[in-house]
Amino acid sequence: MSTPAIKSQPIYAELEWDRTGTHHILFVSAEDAALAQRLLSNPPGGTLTVVHLRPADDSRSAWSQNLPDTALYLETHTLAEALEVLRDAFYVAQMGTRIYLAGAEDAIWQASQLADTFGVSRDEIRHAQLGTKARPVFCVHCRTITRGVHTNIVSCSGCGRSLFVRDHFSRRLGAYMGFQIDAEVPGEVPAAEVVYP
Amino acid sequence: MSSASLNVEIRRIRDLAPGIREFSLSRTDGDDFPVYSGGSHIVLSLPLGERTHRNPYSLLGDPTDRKTWRVAVRKQEDSRGGSRWLHEQAREGMRIDIAAPVNLFALNRLGRRHILVAGGIGITPILSQARELARLGADFEVHYAYRAPEYGVFVDELEALAPGRIHHYVQSRREQIEFSSLLAGRPLGTHFYICGPGGMVAASMNAGKALGWPESHLHSEQFLAPTGGEPFDVKLTASGKAFTVPSDLSLLEAIEQQGVDAPYLCRGGACGQCELEVVDASGELIHHDLYLSAEERASGKKIMPCVSRLKGGCLTLNL
Numbered sequence: 105m106s107t108p109a110i111k112s113q114p115i116y117a118e119l120e121w122d123r124t125g126t127h128h129i130l131f132v133s134a135e136d137a138a139l140a141q142r143l144l145s146n147p148p149g150g151t152l153t154v155v156h157l158r159p160a161d162d163s164r165s166a167w168s169q170n171l172p173d174t175a176l177y178l179e180t181h182t183l184a185e186a187l188e189v190l191r192d193a194f195y196v197a198q199m200g201t202r203i204y205l206a207g208a209e210d211a212i213w214q215a216s217q218l219a220d221t222f223g224v225s226r227d228e229i230r231h232a233q234l235g236t237k238a239r240p241v242f243c244v245h246c247r248t249i250t251r252g253v254h255t256n257i258v259s260c261s262g263c264g265r266s267l268f269v270r271d272h273f274s275r276r277l278g279a280y281m282g283f284q285i286d287a288e289v290p291g292e293v294p295a296a297e298v299v300y301p
Numbered sequence: 302m303s304s305a306s307l308n309v310e311i312r313r314i315r316d317l318a319p320g321i322r323e324f325s326l327s328r329t330d331g332d333d334f335p336v337y338s339g340g341s342h343i344v345l346s347l348p349l350g351e352r353t354h355r356n357p358y359s360l361l362g363d364p365t366d367r368k369t370w371r372v373a374v375r376k377q378e379d380s381r382g383g384s385r386w387l388h389e390q391a392r393e394g395m396r397i398d399i400a401a402p403v404n405l406f407a408l409n410r411l412g413r414r415h416i417l418v419a420g421g422i423g424i425t426p427i428l429s430q431a432r433e434l435a436r437l438g439a440d441f442e443v444h445y446a447y448r449a450p451e452y453g454v455f456v457d458e459l460e461a462l463a464p465g466r467i468h469h470y471v472q473s474r475r476e477q478i479e480f481s482s483l484l485a486g487r488p489l490g491t492h493f494y495i496c497g498p499g500g501m502v503a504a505s506m507n508a509g510k511a512l513g514w515p516e517s518h519l520h521s522e523q524f525l526a527p528t529g530g531e532p533f534d535v536k537l538t539a540s541g542k543a544f545t546v547p548s549d550l551s552l553l554e555a556i557e558q559q560g561v562d563a564p565y566l567c568r569g570g571a572c573g574q575c576e577l578e579v580v581d582a583s584g585e586l587i588h589h590d591l592y593l594s595a596e597e598r599a600s601g602k603k604i605m606p607c608v609s610r611l612k613g614g615c616l617t618l619n620l
C-alpha cells in the first residue's frame with residue numbers, strides 16, 4: 105500500500121504524547137514556550153530523545169529547560185545537521201517508538217520524508233506547525249522546490265517562472281504546489297502579497 | 302455471490318500429514334489463473350449432497366504460477382462437512398467452482414523487515430507471503446509452530462525460500478514462541494504477520510501492544526469455521542422470505558439456499574463484508590465473529606451471518 109498524497113492543506117492537531125508508545129523521538133525546530141512547558145512537564149513513559157534545531161546564540165530555549173532527567177537532548181544548528189542526527193536516531197530506534205515533528209512546515213515535512221524511508225506509518229508519527237508559516241513550494245513545471253515562501257506569488261528558484269502558491273500540499277514531496285500564474289497572458293503578474301508570515 | 306467464480310479440476314491430492322491434505326487445482330477452460338498477492342484466499346464451493354458448502358482456504362503456492370493453485374486442508378472433526386468432504390469424498394479429476402482470490406492479509410510493501418508467524422495449518426497464507434517476500438528480495442523471517450514433527454508441513458519449501466531464517470517450535474518437544482522476546486527490540490519499519498489458532502493470535506497481539514507496536518504493523522488472520530447451533534427462524538424484509546436455519550447450516554448458507562444474494566468475502570467472521578442489519582430479534586444474538594466491536598454487539602443492530610446465529614425465536618433482517 106502506498107501513502108496517498110494529501111491533496112489539500114494539512115490539518116495539525118494539538119500536539120500530545122502518544123502514551124501507547126514505549127520510546128519517543130521529538131524533533132523540534134521552533135520556539136513555543138507554552139507547548140514546551142505542557143509537553144515536558146508531563147513526559148510519556150519510556151525513553152525520550154529530543155533533537156533540537158536552534159539558533160547558535162546562547163539564548164535560553166524552553167525546549168532545553170524542564171527536560172526530564174532521562175531524556176537524551178541533542179542540539180543542532182542547521183536543518184541539514186538536524187536531519188542527520190534524526191536519521192541516526194531513527195536508525196537505532198525500535199518498534200514501539202512514536203515520532204513527533206514540531207516546527208515550520210519545511211523542516212517537519214523533510215523530517216517526515218526521512219521517517220518514511222524508515223517505513224514509519226501514520227499511526228507512529230505526529231506533526232505540529234510552529235513558528236513561521238512560510239511554505240516550501242514545488243514548481244509543477246520544473247520540479248524545483250523553492251523554500252521559505254511568504255508570498256502568494258513567487259518566482260521559482262529553478263526556472264524563474266512566476267508561480268501562484270496553491271493550498272494543495274503533497275505529503276510525499278513535503279511541499280505546496282506552485283503553478284505558473286501568467287501562462288495565459290505572459291508577463292501579466294499581479295503584485296505578490298505576504299500571506300504566509 | 303461475491304467475487305467472480307471459476308470452474309476448476311482437482312488435479313492432484315497429496316497427504317501431507319495426519320489429517321492434512323493438499324489439493325492442486327487447474328482451470329477447466331484451459332486459461333491461466335490470474336496472479337494473486339501473498340496472503341490471499343479463495344472460497345471453494347463443495348457439493349455436499351444437494352447443497353453447496355462454501356469454505357475459504359488460503360492459496361499457498363507461488364503467486365506467479367498461473368497454471369496451478371494449491372490449498373491445504375486440515376480435517377476438522379467437528380466440522381459440518383466441508384473439510385470432511387475434501388478428505389473423504391474428493392477425488393482427483395473432480396470439478397468444483399471456486400471464487401476468485403481475495404486478500405485480507407496483505408503484506409505491507411513499505412515494511413523494511415517482516416516477521417511471519419504460523420501456527421499449525423496457519424502456515425498456508427504465511428507460505429505464499431514468504432514466497433512473495435523472497436521474490437521481492439525483502440528481509441524476512443518465519444516462525445512456525447506445530448504439534449509434533451510430522452505436522453511440520455511445507456518445511457522443505459520454506460527452507461528453500463529463506464535458508465537459515467525459518468525457526469521451528471515443536472509443541473511435543475515443549476517448544477513455544479515467546480512473543481514478548483520475539484517482538485522486542487525490532488527496528489523501525491518492522492511488520493508482524495500471524496496466522497494461527499485464536500489464543501496464539503491474541504497472545505501475540507497483546508505482546509505487540511504492550512511493547513508499543515502500533516496497530517498498522519500488527520497483522521493477523523484467523524478464520525473461524527462456522528459452528529452449528531440450534532435452528533432458528535428468519536424473515537428477510539426486502540426479499541420477503543421466511544425460513545428456518547437448520548442446525549447444520551450457517552445463517553449465510555441458509556440465506557444463499559433461499560436464492561438470495563448476500564455479500565461475503567472471508568466466510569470466517571473476519572472481514573466484515575457480510576454484515577447485515579438486524580431489524581428485530583426475538584431471542585439472543587450469538588456473535589461468533591472477530592469483526593464487530595463490543596458496542597456494535599451491544600446495540601443488537603448488526604450480525605455477521607457467516608458465523609453468527611440467533612438462539613431461540615425469530616430474526617428479522619433488512620435484506
Ligand code: FES
Binds near residue numbers: 564567568575576605
Ligand atoms: S464474510 Fe467476512 S465476516 Fe462474514
